[in-house]
Amino acid sequence: MSEVDSYAREPTRRHDMTVNAPQPYNAEPPVEIIRSHYVTPTDYFYVRNHAPVPDINPHKYKFVVDGMVAKPREVSLHELKAKYTHHTVMCTLMCAGNRRTEMSNLKTVKGVGWGNAALSNAIWKGVRLCDVLEDVGAEMDNPHLHVDFYGGDPCVEENYKKGYGSSIPMSKAADPQGDVILAFEMNGEPLPRDHGFPVRVIVPGYIGARSVKWLKSITVKSDESESFFQRRDYKVFLPSVNWDNVNDWWDRTPSLAGLSVQAAITNPKLSEAIATGSSYTVSGYALSGGNRIVRVDISLDGGKSWQTARIFPGEEKGHDNRYWAWAFWDFHVDQFPSPCEIVCKALDIGNNGMPDDLAQIWNLRGVMNNSWHHVSVPAKSKY
């Protein structure tokens, strides 16, 4: 397969995305888009691809369900839609690499650079994974099993022999409250090609990397996926792990699954100046792996003193009070004290917070940067 040709049929995209890598295409929306729409417009939804975008004929499309199931089978798009109850979930996806550039600024990490807009929110429609697993006779109450997904996007990490792969524990897959779906619609339209047309997995509350696109296979297994992206990538190594000693750590470091508490400032954006003494509303987002965000703390003096922001509690959520979608927050300042350093951190209903010190969680792959978010604000004249 020619690398050049393989990118010949990429979808048409907006020109105002921040492209962090062109081939495979990786892009985040302008940060001002993030806080302007609770549901991100589809064409602004961040894109994290690992290969050329497959061009799949929906009439011929099918995926396989196999492994430790009583009745392995192939499922066509038509059958998926016709046979199982449709289920809609509002869910924010976040790339584990969100805010990686901050980490790289401390000490270089390996991976596509991302600002703080590598996340987006959408309304997904599909069928519940648990309904499909039950139908094929999977052992759904065995917590030692894993459900392994592969996509139809042959990628370099798998020597072009396989697509992108990832697995989730059966406990998440089988839980009706877990809301894992095989999605065929995004914001009321068929999935765009960049987001997995015709079918992708949506794993609410997990890192985006587990929501496999262009679904090709679902395999029930006794162990995690053998995929590069489960075994090598998407792990938070200790800060002392480097490319010389990482071989000792691959297997001893757990694969990422759920999303820890995250919050970031979107307004002002990086390097945006604010007139000293002017009225200004600081705002941003916060999310967790399913828990409600109950507090967002804001400091205007680099972390010395703190106040709490107003949180939009998010009626928009998954069923049964799981908060799969982000919260928005704002904090009004009558007389803005620029130049200054704004810091934000959040707390969820499980009292989980965010680490203050980026160095503590710095890791070789630059994933899961949820350290306190700092934005230095230059002053500008009020007139």
Place this chain on the structure above:
Amino acid sequence: MSEVDSYAREPTRRHDMTVNAPQPYNAEPPVEIIRSHYVTPTDYFYVRNHAPVPDINPHKYKFVVDGMVAKPREVSLHELKAKYTHHTVMCTLMCAGNRRTEMSNLKTVKGVGWGNAALSNAIWKGVRLCDVLEDVGAEMDNPHLHVDFYGGDPCVEENYKKGYGSSIPMSKAADPQGDVILAFEMNGEPLPRDHGFPVRVIVPGYIGARSVKWLKSITVKSDESESFFQRRDYKVFLPSVNWDNVNDWWDRTPSLAGLSVQAAITNPKLSEAIATGSSYTVSGYALSGGNRIVRVDISLDGGKSWQTARIFPGEEKGHDNRYWAWAFWDFHVDQFPSPCEIVCKALDIGNNGMPDDLAQIWNLRGVMNNSWHHVSVPAKSKY
């Protein structure tokens, strides 16, 4: 009611508990007990009382279920056991004040002092709260409701007019996977009086304070409990909140609900000396509000360098892969580098960790100290 007389009928207790307050009785087991038994022996289970222990006749006992329910009613102990399916849950309870003394050592807080043994693990049997709520016709899918519990222990904070009270969100109460039970047995025996005889609530994954003892009423409401313990106590205030400005913060500070990630070293215990160069196994516990603990990091040099401990993965857990019970961990050292400072921290499957700096989470009431746990180990001669 005479304060003196009211403590005349306290139950018989072990003499080797660490009594942090005698009346009401508050005690934690010796720290060496914690790691010696995965299921804590009942008479060593930590006790957190707010009043004299009620002396309840089980034959006359009943509790009321009322508020926003179609069919309010009283339920006797006999009816509770006869009418609803029995359900067993292994669950570690932890006092929100666990490790409060460390917080007080930084700056004085208000509250009973606790070391790092204000938690214990037991096997609880009872009936599911959701089954009772369904039976009385509660609006179980309304996430804005709260379920309010009061105990039969009139306490000073309520001017002796009411017992200890606390509420939980309906989403937790109504979720069969949430495993909230009305327990009448602990480790195979009727509940001891100190632990709520004849019926207490067990709210797995929440701070111990929500597991109301000597259950007297269950009320479905549109708002949180009016109890002192929901509105005034058990909140994590910002470090800047003090007794002069706290009135501004009561309502703006969320009530505690779920347990954040916690881990502590039990061996060596505080001030225990270890012979330099000797072989020693550091050990302790870790838990979260229901997520699996996937990594425990240990430093022997005060946090400069880290290794990972062995975790006992805990087959013993709630159903459907929720980890309501603690994990144990150990870390073997061939040649112990005393004098030194051991530090531990943990990470759950949702990538939530623990804050490094106690000062960041210091709060007026001294609750939820889950900062990195430090134990300074003096050297002693090997011979």
